[in-house]
Amino acid sequence: MKTININSQMILNDLASRMPNALTEDDKAILNDIYYESLEDLDDPEAMFTYTLSKAMRKHLMEGQSQEHIYLQRFEIPQIRLFELLIQQFPLANLSQQCTNTLLVDALVNHTNPVLMDIGIGTGFQVSNIIDALSKKGNNQIKCLHIVGIEPFADALKMTEENIKRVSKNAPFEVKLTVKEAFIEQMSQEELQKLLPAQYDGLYVNASFALHHIQQMSQRKAVFEILKNLKVNAFVLSEPNSNHFEPTYQKRFQNCKNHYGVLFQIIDTLSITATEKAALKLFFSREVDDVLGNTEEVRVEKHFATEQWVQLFEETGFSLQKRTASFEYEALNGTNLKTDLPNRYATEFKGEEITSLFWAN
Known part of the structure; x- marks a missing residue:
């Protein structure tokens, strides 16, 4: 067969x-x-x-x-079990999140009042893990961490608020949360700016497996340009490596x-x-x-290949950086976290890059 x-x-x-x-x-x-x-x-x-x-x-x-x-x-299996399998067992999700979380935590602890903007925050699972890791991190200078969550689905945002409230109870610093029900490509720079607090000393933007849903190339470029104009300390992007924009x-x-x-x-x-x-x-x-x-007009799983994301970063004035980091583990279930690339991290399976992880400023 x-x-x-x-x-x-x-x-x-x-x-x-x-x-x-x-x-x-x-x-x-x-x-x-x-x-x-x-x-x-x-x-x-x-x-x-x-x-x-x-x-x-x-x-x-x-x-x-x-x-x-x-x-x-x-x-069919329960939805909660499926979610556990994706996060705990499926190495692309697990290794990618461990990589970006480590990079963000290492940077955030050096600020007293940083902002973490998460595009496509979902239920707040990744941000909750970041807060938990920050709570356990030594030499932490944070006094107040402001989370800005952007998510188009209201039901997910309700869970975000619950999850972040729960994990924040154990944090040795104050956590403030601002959420916005919206598609990032439909927001202006002024609207994003209004979500930020009046005072902060670091702005980090995280987008994990979210931006490939933006359907039009012009919209993707506009989002990148807006983030560049916000003068972010870092824009952290995780995406699959395959051209389904084609x-x-x-x-x-x-x-x-x-x-x-x-x-x-x-x-x-x-x-x-x-x-x-x-x-x-x-x-x-x-x-x-x-x-x-789906037809071209309605489909949303429009992944880019790695080189397409690199080109978009370059066209919008971003510089890709390679931060030094120590990861808890670099392999899971036959998949490896690739750490020797000049301008990004990646997960690979049998020598093939499956997801790309970028740090840009």
């Missing part, structure tokens, strides 16, 4: 070259056959990945209609297949149950659905 699925992926690549308007009725029949064939053996890793790709391609042809098949209900379907298909294929391989190395592995893959399959299944 594994050989069949590898061949199926080769056929999908051929079909992608004619997507979406040049597919024949025979092509569409082949795509459907591959989709249903993969459903018959979802316990096989290659079949699961073939299912993920073919489902997204069918969604594109059917104008956005995509649902998880009933066969996959056996892979408008050509065949090229985007190949980039998507390569990137998520590696992610699925990483998941297969984890010491978790088969059901949990499948649940993680289904989590990422929803991103594949967006990359390959």
Whole structure:
């Protein structure tokens, strides 16, 4: 079955070259056959990945209609467990956050009244970990840490306030929180400036896996320019390394297949149950659905490759720096934190850079 699925992926690549308007009725029949064939053996890793790709391609042809098949209900796990797996077991999230948190903590402790602006703060999980690490850090000069959280989803911000309030109780310094329900690309420099306190001695901006959701290149450049004009001490960016901004379907298909294929391989190395592995893959399959299944006008998983982020930093006047840091660990579940790059950190798996971690000022 594994050989069949590898061949199926080769056929999908051929079909992608004619997507979406040049597919024949025979092509569409082949795509459907591959989709249903993969459903018959979802316990096989290659079949699961073939299912993920073919489902997204069918969604594109059917104008956005995509649902998880009933066969996959056996892979459902509680949302809280999925979140734990992503943070604790999935090395790309774990190593990336450990890297950026370490860099931010090392810098923040040298200020008395710093501001940490988090773009896409979500439920405040990462910021809570930063506050906790700062609380345990020696030679800490902080008297008041002001958190500015920007997040487009109101429900997430409610949890942010609860989580940061809880962790702040144990902090040896004051923590103030300002939240804004908004998309960062829809905010002006004046609006961002108003979120900052009247007095502060350091401004750090963190964006973890959030800015690739900005759909237009002009919007990305405008956000970078605004942050540069705010005179930040550092802009810390974490992003996957794959070009899904690419408008050509065949090229985007190949980039998507390569990137998520590696992610699925990483998941297969984890010491978790088969059901949990499948649940993680289904989590990422929803991103594949967006990359390959949605039209150019609505899709939001528009990742950049590393060199595209580097170019955007350069075009907007930022200088990439490489801070010296000591990390608690540099490897997890077969994935490594790469520390010898000249202008960034990265996570790598089998020699391939999967996520890029930037420190710019």
